[in-house]
Amino acid sequence: MIDVQRLRVLRAVAEHGSFNQAAAALHLTPSAVSQHVAVLERSLGAQVVARSTRGITLTQAGRIMVQAAESIAAELAHAKQQVDQLSTGRTQLTIATFTSGGRFLLPGALAQLTAAHPRTVLHVREAEPEDSLPLVREGAVDLALAYHFDGPLPGQVSQNSSMEWTALMEDPLYVVLPEGHRLAGRSVLDIAELATEPWVLGCLKTEAYLQRYAERAGFDPEMRGTTTDYFFARSLVAAGLGISLIPSIALAPEVPGVRAVPIEEPGPTRHLGVATISRRRDHPRLATLINALQEQAAALDDT
Structure with a gap:
């Protein structure tokens, strides 16, 4: 019979990618984690993890068992x-x-x-x-x-x-510019047109996303600020710190002094x-x- 605790240990190994980190998360010793996995493998008659100098990866049998553990x-x-x-x-x-x-x-x-x-x-x-x-x-x-x-x-x-x-x-991202910006009157923008602009973003993941789009357009965006709040980011745009990239549903409530312009398709979404x-x-x-x-x-x- 498969022990539920051993499945829990395997899940932790899968999540953390190593016996040491799984042991710390479970408040066990690395040796105890290794023993749980070894006993599970013996009970199944199959290897559930592949060990290498680069860490731990799941075998196909291991992936099946982790899915069962999640369920x-x-x-x-x-x-x-x-x-x-x-x-x-x-x-x-x-x-x-x-x-x-x-x-x-x-x-x-x-x-x-x-x-x-x-x-x-x-x-x-x-x-x-x-x-x-x-x-x-x-x-x-x-x-x-x-x-x-x-x-x-x-x-x-x-x-x-x-x-x-x-x-x-779908929630397209808009470029948010100060109201008096030279591009604020445009109906749509190509992201390559923004290569020389400083940026203020409202989410760390949005920053990584912008970096990918900017790389495709051939420029490295200058970051003037990163926040965890889209409203705050738009307020900084209104203050003239830079421009921003904001999801459409986060454009309300309105911030005075800014303009949101869509990006040419296929734009970030x-x-x-x-x-x-x-x-x-x-x-x-x-x-x-x-x-x-x-x-x-x-x-x-x-x-």
Whole structure:
């Protein structure tokens, strides 16, 4: 029989990429982690990790077992919720969300959910996708409102994952300029036209994204400031510190003294969606919430 604790250890090894880091996260010794993995391999009759001087990688058998470990952890968390419901008569849902998406999509969707299921106890926690998606996988949250930039879906969501991604909307990024800027009157901009401009950004991931687009356009952007708040970034633009790159849903409320201009297609875009455990996606309350989020996204798309 496969020991659940050994699956938990394998998950930690997969997440951290080494026995030492997994041991620190689990408050075990590296030797104990190695022994857990070795016993798991003997019980399976298959190697689950490949060891090298560069670290630890999962074998195909290891990936299968980590996926099973994720599913088991999520199901145990769900079972705990069901047991709690027996004593309270109320269902609890926990939602993780990134700030701008939560601000514009979540309130209306939660109002629809509570109207349809008034005995649902809701908990909301703020988290960026790199934090919220593992929480879904572990069963710590029921749904994550998240995003990814151009390219594949977030790394934790794949064809072989226990999670399912439901797309909500595309969220193009705009260039935000001071109102008196020489390019502020344009209806659309090519990002190459901004090669000599200083930048102030409202998100570290947006900075990395701009760097990729700038490299394609043949320039290295000059960074004058990086914040963790899009409103603050636009305020700095209004003050003349530089220009910015802001997702469309983060352009409200209006900041006096700035102008947002779209970028020529194909321009930089965020893709918004929700992640859930695949087997739980059709749970009545989750289904109601996902449908409500889709309605909110469609309404926002139409504005």
